[in-house]
Amino acid sequence: MIKYVSRLAAGLKPYIPGEQPKDKKYIKLNTNENPYPPSPSALAAAVEAAGDSLRLYPDTDSTPVREAIVTADNLPGTDWVFCANGSDEALAFAFQAFFNPGEPVLMPDISYSFYPVYAEYYHITVKKIPLKDDMTINIEDYMQPSGGIIIANPNAPTGAYLDVTDIERLVAASDCPVIIDEAYIDFGGVSAAPLVNLYPNLIIIRTLSKSHALAGLRLGYCIAQPEMIAALRAVRDCFNSYPVDYIAQATAAAAITDTVYYKEINARVAATRDRTADTLRSLGFTVVPSLTNFIFVSPHAGTASALFAYLRENGVLVRHFALPRIDNYLRISIGTDVDMDTVIRHMTAWLQA
Ligand SMILES: *Cc1c(COP(=O)(O)O)cnc(C)c1O
Numbered sequence: 001m002i003k004y005v006s007r008l009a010a011g012l013k014p015y016i017p018g019e020q021p022k023d024k025k026y027i028k029l030n031t032n033e034n035p036y037p038p039s040p041s042a043l044a045a046a047v048e049a050a051g052d053s054l055r056l057y058p059d060t061d062s063t064p065v066r067e068a069i070v071t072a073d074n075l076p077g078t079d080w081v082f083c084a085n086g087s088d089e090a091l092a093f094a095f096q097a098f099f100n101p102g103e104p105v106l107m108p109d110i111s112y113s114f115y116p117v118y119a120e121y122y123h124i125t126v127k128k129i130p131l132k133d134d135m136t137i138n139i140e141d142y143m144q145p146s147g148g149i150i151i152a153n154p155n156a157p158t159g160a161y162l163d164v165t166d167i168e169r170l171v172a173a174s175d176c177p178v179i180i181d182e183a184y185i186d187f188g189g190v191s192a193a194p195l196v197n198l199y200p201n202l203i204i205i206r207t208l209s210k211s212h213a214l215a216g217l218r219l220g221y222c223i224a225q226p227e228m229i230a231a232l233r234a235v236r237d238c239f240n241s242y243p244v245d246y247i248a249q250a251t252a253a254a255a256i257t258d259t260v261y262y263k264e265i266n267a268r269v270a271a272t273r274d275r276t277a278d279t280l281r282s283l284g285f286t287v288v289p290s291l292t293n294f295i296f297v298s299p300h301a302g303t304a305s306a307l308f309a310y311l312r313e314n315g316v317l318v319r320h321f322a323l324p325r326i327d328n329y330l331r332i333s334i335g336t337d338v339d340m341d342t343v344i345r346h347m348t349a350w351l352q353a
Pocket of ligand 1: 032
């Protein structure tokens with residue numbers, strides 16, 4: 001069998017996503033999905049799109065989605081936006097469009113674990129920059145010659161956030177492409193997107209999976225200057241000219257337009273997060289300050305892997321990364337208030353056991 005598999009495929013070490021179990025009903029807090037439903041107007045758009053138009057190929061450039069983003073982010077035009085089938089795909093295209101083999105790309109040692117996977121796939125060297133002991137990023141550490149920089153802001157799985165002034169200092173000091181992955185920006189942070197007007201080396205990447213409760217739809221996008229967007233389109237057209245389907249385009253455009261609904265549910269997620277973090281701290285857990293829809297939690301006694309197993313037995317699924325520096329932490333996505341009360345109850349019982 002292996003004989004007929006390419007050497008490339010045989011040697012791959014792919015990203016491992018959080019599990020989507022089918023064995024029983026869990027409180028699912030392991031992949032940072034939004035606990036609230038997509039906006040009613042987005043769902044109505046999805047239903048309306050499911051008609052005769054599906055005979056035709058969709059718009060290759062996702063124009064309805066780009067128009068909605070231009071309005072929401074007050075951008076100069078649709079040629080400043082690129083849409084992809086989830087931000088994972090946007091990231092894959094961006095690594096190809098902006099980074100070169102042999103020119104090391106700087107990234108935090110603890111960050112989204114898909115970044116090193118893309119780098120290896122494309123033979124791009126990675127230079128990992130350690131986080132500070134408090135799990136935050138020191139922006140000065142990235143001010144050195146490199147082939148590029150990629151940072152998630154807020155970072156994952158820590159939840160720690162960098163101010164826009166820090167992002168601007170970094171982008172201004174760097175003579176290389178700087179990708180800022182804003183997957184979690186709508187849970188309390190301020191986007192660096194307005195800076196693309198000033199800096200041709202800045203690329204913002206976002207997703208509708210978390211803040212817009214549309215992980216199942218697969219829509220991610222980049223914001224950058226038109227020359228940078230053109231490079232992304234060229235890469236895309238070497239893989240797949242139609243990455244975003246017709247229903248996804250209609251649904252995403254409606255969701256991005258419905259700012260009132262999403263502000264409301266994401267403010268609710270943020271309030272639940274802060275309350276949960278405070279309660280866990282009062283129980284003696286270390287909780288990294290978070291501006292995302294998850295918290296990064298470490299127990300003072302016992303181990304994170306034992307707590308992971310205990311929660312799983314009790315029907316609560318969270319994420320544990322068996323990696324240096326963070327193997328005694330759990331990443332817990334923020335669910336509804338009822339979900340989080342259940343989690344707190346189980347974690348209290350675990351401490352007493
Ligand atoms: C979830 C996540 C993504 C992927 O989002 P999709 O649009 O669902 O592919 C990208 N970056 C970070 C940091 C994430 O946490």
